[in-house]
Amino acid sequence: MRISMIALAAAAALSAGLAQAETATYGIDPTHTFATFEISHFGAAVNRGRFDKKEGSVQLDKAAKTGKVEITFDATSINSGTAAFDKHLQSADLFNAPQFPTFKFVGDKFTFDGDKVTSVAGNLTLLGKTAPLTLTAKQFNCYQSPMLKREVCGGDFEATIDRTQWGMNYGIDWGFPKNVHLVVQVEAVKQ
Template identity: 30%
Template sequence: MKRIIASIATITALALPALAPASTWNIDPDHSNVGFKVRHLMVSNVKGNFEKHTGVIDLNDKDITKSRVEVTIDTNSINTNVQKRDEHLRSADFFDVAKYPTMTFVSKKVAKAGQDKLKVTGDLTLHGVTRQVVLDVDGLSKESKDPWGNIRRGTTASTKINRKDYGLVWNAALETGGVAVGEEVTITMEIEMIRK
């Protein structure tokens, strides 16, 4: 009988770590940034960001590949520090925020990509179009407790998309050749998150 009880205890002890849920973290919008850059007039890059965004990350430190990410970005919160340009970007020529008020990213796969690097594959939905993208992610920082007792971690993720793939096709031809707005957009997310 003692052997049976001991065996059950051993099996339970071995099973518990596997059954333990991943820790859940909320993105801290006050200390995170979702930014982008795109070529302008074939001569320079214009940068901007989205000031409103939320996200949840389920982390599995035992097996990081079993982690999950979900982010929602308010397209109306776009800010390039030029009001007239921001209004144009919100219009039907670009984001059409009245019809598509958010863009989302939902992960489907997390893979290790070298020392402290990850590749997170997921669906990016923008302007009513969903396409698969791969985020290049720097390894997560160690946990840190802030002065108010919150546990925090941070990371950086980036990817490149072609805006035309999402129906953002507006442009203007230049007299010298080329176009006013580049097609490739680099997206960078500086993320700080708080454990629930």
């Protein structure tokens, strides 16, 4: 009986080690990763912008269906296509880039449907405040890159957030909406 308990414990330890060994690390590909936002402008048009500088990594264990993602975006790299609007977006009215030059998403609750990631839940830290955020995958895939000769995983993720959760209240009194649509396009290369 004692020998079979020892064998069972050894098998459990070996299995735990194998599951850990399946976790792969992927580096964010900055040429295929962007966070964009869309917010209505008095119901007449939609203001859009994106953040051009970002860095981060993804840890993914496909067998255990677990993972962790950390992506930091540079608020000073906001790009709406209009320099004057970019300057206002970076001001204390909105992203306050002089005081908070970056914002970060950390997600560690991955939901899968088969081999496909369907959502990632975690926290968004913006303007010095942290609040929950769940990004829903509109598509997700892993593939062997013919150019990089390595595996690449990525997808398009979306969420609609209430910007006032992070203290971004500019324009609310004038009728600007508090809801902002986020689209995060991400690809990461296996290291």
